[in-house]
Amino acid sequence: MIRFEHVGLRYGVGPEVLSDIDFTLEPGSFHFLTGPSGAGKTSLMRLMYLGRKPTRGLITMFGKSINQMEREQLASIRQRIGVVFQEFRLLPHLSAFDNVALPLRIIGRPEKEVQNNVDELLEWVGLGDYKRALPPTLSGGQQQRVAIARAVIARPKLLLADEPTGNLDDEIGVRLMNLFDQLNRMGTTIVVATHSQHIMDQFGHPRLALSEGGLKVEEKKHWIQKKIEGVF
């Protein structure tokens, strides 16, 4: 699904914020992405949703190298990716309903289906009473739930979520993680950036751990072991 080989990223003339990143994500996998603030989680997400090109190295997505890709090909790959941005990026002049409906309308789903699916999902994330609300009138946690609903509504092949539960209380956070698990069981490949130890412990997916620009892939047994060593 995704392969990074010796990937590096710098912004302008600044230092490399990601160095020699190597990993492969299999179709249908579910990973957490962790690392301290400033470690490069959002930057790595940007490379994965094709928001930026790497300054060195090779990235393969859906079996194709993105380095030489034309604009239209990049756009067609982006349509298969759902993204929950750390800062939500909702369209402020569109209602919660219309923000969530957007990906379905872009791919031309019949309006009846759009109405049913968006209504159902907004109810499910607890925003049934806020369908007509504009994002600036919603709380941070409510906006985050709209952003999550928009990212998953069109059943993307790849879901990238940057701190998707950062503004939610534990109960709603776990409910939304269960939604991601359900999507994953239906075949969506998922990467969730999170600081929440609670969520990582509870769901136990392997993690991509970023530190000092480098990345390690850790299975759950490794980080549970590290935690135990930290306690004793």
Ligand SMILES: Nc1ncnc2c1ncn2[C@@H]1O[C@H](COP(=O)(O)OP(=O)(O)OP(=O)(O)O)[C@@H](O)[C@H]1O
């Ligand atoms: N658009 C940008 N222009 C220049 N530097 C940037 C830009 N975005 C991020 N950086 C730098 O890249 C590094 C990694 O930032 P990034 O936002 O990827 O970290 P993060 O792990 O997502 O942090 P957080 O947990 O706080 O969200 C930081 O040093 C940051 O200053």
Ligand SMILES: [Mg+2]
């Ligand atoms: Mg970030």
